[in-house]
Amino acid sequence: MKSLTELFIKADNLPKSRVVVAAAQEEATLNASLDAFRRGWIDLTLVGDLDKIRSILSSAGMDCEDIRLIKATTLEEAAVISVREISEGRGDILLKGLVDTSILLKAVLNKEAGLRKSSLLSHFMVYEVPSWNRLVALSDGGMNTHPDLPKKKAILDNALEAMQKLGYMSVKTCLLAAKEKPDPSMPATVEAAELASMYDDSPHIVEGPMALDLALSRESAEVKKYSSRISGEVDLFIVSSIEVGNVLGKAFTLLAGAQSAGVILGASIPVLVVSRSDSRITKLYSIALGKVLASNERSGR
């Protein structure tokens, strides 16, 4: 994909999904879901404190007729009810409102809910950097703090599946590290080499360990005589720790002016955790991302 605008176009052209908002009495999140609702992308189920929810809807000039409302007394209850709505087939995307992420994910992972799928939940971001002519994805800069090799493999598998749903046939993946040669003093380099070797026979190109300069610049790779099939064309970065993912994602946003969209992968439905500090457009990009992933997801259920 070349831009996040393509996500909007995909979302415009897909049948409606139903978004369930857990503890929807969070104004910024609810307003973002209303943006998507007005655009005709989604149906809405709002779970939580109905007085507060109705008040926000009223401020937004919305009447409640076309929106399903379910009362929940506590945040925990809002999480459990929201997950049940989805597990019983009345929702396709879960959107976090006021409830803590940990409480929401506990409800998602509850075995009776039946929404577990991958061995691991992981955070996945997509960035559109102005002046580049393609999107770049990043995982995991938000959930898994210091993944070991099996977890890195699960993170990568989750991300590759999402990229395929976004339309990628073969994903050019960089396993990011501080240098290119496996070095026992830097475990990230050794694990990257091991992880890359597991994908020799896959349709994807997984290279690493590789440092950022060689990933972003074919010219740098040529100067350093580093032979790569993906230098300057990386679609996906897999990082070794949350510190690296957090810094790289924020560098894309703050240093390169990127727009972004994010989702939690690994459950049988996309889980969206939009941040209050996200811009309105970023929240909408995330809902579009969730819708595109859910749409394909549904056919696989």
Added chain:
Amino acid sequence: MKSLTELFIKADNLPKSRVVVAAAQEEATLNASLDAFRRGWIDLTLVGDLDKIRSILSSAGMDCEDIRLIKATTLEEAAVISVREISEGRGDILLKGLVDTSILLKAVLNKEAGLRKSSLLSHFMVYEVPSWNRLVALSDGGMNTHPDLPKKKAILDNALEAMQKLGYMSVKTCLLAAKEKPDPSMPATVEAAELASMYDDSPHIVEGPMALDLALSRESAEVKKYSSRISGEVDLFIVSSIEVGNVLGKAFTLLAGAQSAGVILGASIPVLVVSRSDSRITKLYSIALGKVLASNERSGR
């Protein structure tokens, strides 16, 4: 400091230093040192394979009269002789030529050489980001892979001393992590809080744990209601691992178009390790940085 150009001006106005180049038969490094020599910044001692060195000097149109040449048969010998030149008072800055960094630093750390000073050698970079009106420094993205708390303190102390030599009275330091609250699942956050508390009574402002968005943008800090004395004005980033430092430094360069200068701190003289892939101007910035640090260093020896 506002720009790397200020380094050039400082270097122009200081008395000459003598740079000793270990295994100077590396063309790009030797040419960078000749640039500084022609600018009148430095005297030069070239140690290594004299045939090759003379050939490079000849190609560069230099005669050898004003340059001290010392023969060394092996790279190890070049390292040992170069360090001895400095420890015996005949040099102020050590510049790595063809010799491996590990061999050079082993010679520096040899107790008989007398060049040990700090408890730890650390890598220190300074970046000039276009559109910002100040420099930002970063340590350690090049040498110490996963420093523990005492090592982080040594890295910070080395960096603060260098910043003071560059003219900073009080250094605004960010201890970078993935979030602001100490969290046992992310040791970098816990260690950042401990490290910050050690500088409560120092002339410097050391804050952390802090994520990149809050460090770079006062607006982000305000949205997140994060109270900080340094948001948007950070002079120095201390990172938790080489992976983070490497990514952040390369993001400054590749995403924000930064110019940079680098030096190894912790010995009694600056050690310069310029990379062949560095641009000519970057190499010269590093020599200027070494000269400014050496000049202050000298008065303290």
